[in-house]
Amino acid sequence: MTRLRPTTSSFPLMAPLLTALLVTATPQSAAQAAAPAKPSAAWAATERAARGQTVNFYMWGGSDNINRYVDTVVAPAARKLGLTVRRVPVTDTAQAVNKVLGEKRAGKVRGGSVDLIWINGENFRTAQQAGLLKTGWAESLPNARYVNWKSPAIRTDFGFPVNGSESPWGSAQWQYVYDSARVKPSELPRSFAALAAWAQRHPGRFTFPAPPNFYGNRFLRQAMFELGGGPQGFAGPFREATWQRASPKLWSYLDGLRPNMWRGGRTFPADLPQLYTLFANGEVDFAFVQNIGGVAADVQRGLLPKTARVYLFDAGTVSDTHFVAIPFNAAHAAGAQVLANLLLRPDLQLAKLSGDTWGDGLGIDPGRVGPAFSAQVKAALKVGPYTLDPALLARRSFSDVDATYDRRVQDGFRAWLK
Amino acid sequence: MVAPALLVTAGLFGGGLILTVVQSVGVDPVxxxxxxxxxxxxxxAADPAVRASLLLTLGVATLSTGLSAALGTALALLLRRAGRARLRFLAGLTLPVPHVLAATLVLLTLSQSGLLSRVTAALGLTRGPQDFPALLFDPLGVGVVLELVWKETPFVALLVLAALTRLDGRLHDVARSLGAGRAARFRQVTWPAIRPALLTACVLVFAFALGTVEVPLLLGATSPTTLSVLAYQAFTDTDLGRRPLAMALSTVLAGLGALLLWAYVRTGSSR
Known part of the structure; x- marks a missing residue:
């Protein structure tokens, strides 16, 4: 069984949090769990201040499963702490960032309308660069002791240092979805080259959401990794030479794929829900999912057919962490911290992992909670047709790269479309 | 009496407009x-996608305005003849439906795997989604125009009908007694009566079609897309450096709207 690597390297081929899923508790971490840290006086004051507050939690609202998890699991647990969670759905996290930016522009330094944002990657970098986030709070949450702060997947977000200004909520890994009623497992393309060949044999049956959509970006970036000789070459800070070498291959790959795509590649679904609709209606044969629990939750809710299955490309797929952050001017910063702390609580993390609710990966390290918890984690992930073996996921995962590549792919796609 | 309302409008709208223009020229202390x-x-100006988008935006707005004006006028004349209150109520039923909902309905009905496609497949006319005509997400904006026409035709009809109701029916009798045919009566009697209302309706429809984001976002192609969608994308881009682009696009849209208003006022005063 793999352990997390020493964390000083920025080598991308590591299995950041998924490995954590499999780590059996060491005596040391069991001891940590046995003696829970005494809540500090400062935290007690935060909890007191939070009592009675309503936390405006801005989060992407495009998934019913995720919304339901927050409404039926997180909100009732928060109510027990005297906290009301007001979930504010946005179609794009950038909208929440925009709102805070607008408030900063208007000189509103306190009493801001956004208390907590579900965030990662480029949005985090943008918000951090514009000085929109409260810093240095995440590591002092009581439940932060369950988080492996040494893991590069948590210490940095798309290559950008986190510095305690966001608290991890969960982890995800890219997987491909197919319909076993339409595509035989033996015919599945397991690389981008094979995907192009498959599309040539089955024209009009594949598409991806158009960048700037997150899923579209991530799909193209992974194609670029394969065409550019693997993700290792893209590790570390952005290098112009690497981009110049790899990007032409990406665009010529897309040129070849385009005529065989859905609607001849003249138009693309705008987002993941649209892609799921196309997939469920039988217009296309592939979709994507990021949940560690695979498509279990989506199949259970009837969003995807019972014949939907998940699989990976042979070279592996991107995995990452997603976080929550507090704006610098949040009106209910205390409540937001209590909520962020609650999101890390092992029982809530476990409920989130289950395919019955959301299927999202853990944000905490089970080894730091205790052996009993590690066993529960294994039980919660029902490996089967809808959920891949976490050991397989961990073996076939790599971290995402510097966000500048993401930006270049977005801009390049816009230029390529014409 | 109108001062407070005017103040609110000028403050909220004018203030927003000024901020937009200021940010479009790169002035943003934050x-x-x-x-x-x-x-x-x-x-x-240098971006060919923006040029294609401008053409599409104007094309979609013109086409949807023209079609809903023609259909709306025809509907109003029909309703006027039928004269039933219940029919009028039915015709106005789509008015309170929000555009987002209307666009979703169009999506559910007309997409290649939508209701209509399922009906044709069940009847054996098509073998699957790929045989059904691709009406939505097309580069010419057919889906967007269809939604706008569906929503705006009753709106035009309502305004025209109100003008028709004010029209004294005896004018028609007089015209007929003077030997005017159907076409002549429409030209001489009906048209002057409904023209101002129709013009107002057209301006409102055109202005809405110019600025709508939700409809092209749901039913339009990835590229080209309308100016409003481009502005929205630039505004929600994670790269804050693209904010001025969003504001410049919005300013261009506002300019087009102002041009329209100017033309409307001129036509109105030259009457």
């Missing part, structure tokens, strides 16, 4: 922009 620059406008 993001570190201090000097006036027209870089955003130059970027727009």
């Amino acid at each position: 993001l570190g922009g201090q000097k006036v620059t027209f870089a955003a406008y130059r970027t727009l």
Whole structure:
């Protein structure tokens, strides 16, 4: 069984949090769990201040499963702490960032309308660069002791240092979805080259959401990794030479794929829900999912057919962490911290992992909670047709790269479309 | 008496407009922009996607306005003849439906795997989604125009009908007694009566079609897309450096709207 690597390297081929899923508790971490840290006086004051507050939690609202998890699991647990969670759905996290930016522009330094944002990657970098986030709070949450702060997947977000200004909520890994009623497992393309060949044999049956959509970006970036000789070459800070070498291959790959795509590649679904609709209606044969629990939750809710299955490309797929952050001017910063702390609580993390609710990966390290918890984690992930073996996921995962590549792919796609 | 309302309108709308223009020329203290620059406008002018988008935007707005004006007038004349209150109520039923919902309904009905496609497949006319005509997400904006026409035709009809109701029916009798045929009566009696209402309706429809984001976002192609969608994308881009572009696009849209208003006022006063 793999352990997390020493964390000083920025080598991308590591299995950041998924490995954590499999780590059996060491005596040391069991001891940590046995003696829970005494809540500090400062935290007690935060909890007191939070009592009675309503936390405006801005989060992407495009998934019913995720919304339901927050409404039926997180909100009732928060109510027990005297906290009301007001979930504010946005179609794009950038909208929440925009709102805070607008408030900063208007000189509103306190009493801001956004208390907590579900965030990662480029949005985090943008918000951090514009000085929109409260810093240095995440590591002092009581439940932060369950988080492996040494893991590069948590210490940095798309290559950008986190510095305690966001608290991890969960982890995800890219997987491909197919319909076993339409595509035989033996015919599945397991690389981008094979995907192009498959599309040539089955024209009009594949598409991806158009960048700037997150899923579209991530799909193209992974194609670029394969065409550019693997993700290792893209590790570390952005290098112009690497981009110049790899990007032409990406665009010529897309040129070849385009005529065989859905609607001849003249138009693309705008987002993941649209892609799921196309997939469920039988217009296309592939979709994507990021949940560690695979498509279990989506199949259970009837969003995807019972014949939907998940699989990976042979070279592996991107995995990452997603976080929550507090704006610098949040009106209910205390409540937001209590909520962020609650999101890390092992029982809530476990409920989130289950395919019955959301299927999202853990944000905490089970080894730091205790052996009993590690066993529960294994039980919660029902490996089967809808959920891949976490050991397989961990073996076939790599971290995402510097966000500048993401930006270049977005801009390049816009230029390529014409 | 109108001063408070005017103040609110001028404050909220005018203030927003001024901020938009200011940010479009790169002045934004929060993001570190201090000097006036027209870089955003130059970027727009040099971008062929923006040109294609401008053409599409104007095309969609013109076509949907023209079609809903023609259909709306025809509907109003029919309703006037039928004269039933219940029919009028039915015709106005789509008015309170929000555009987002209407666009979703169009999506559910007309997409290649939508209701209509399922009906044709069940009847054996098509073998699957790929045989059904691709009406939505097309580069010409057919889906967007269809939604706008569906929503705006009853709106035009309502305004025209109100004008028709005010029209004295005896004018028609007089015209007929003077030997005017159907076409002549429409030209001489009906048209002058409904023209102002129709013009107002057209301006409102055109202005809405110019600025709508939700409809092209749901039913339009990835590229080209309308100016409003481009502005929305630039505004929600994670790169804050694209904010001036969003503001410049919005300013261009506002300029088009102002041009329309100017033309409307001129036509109105020259009557």
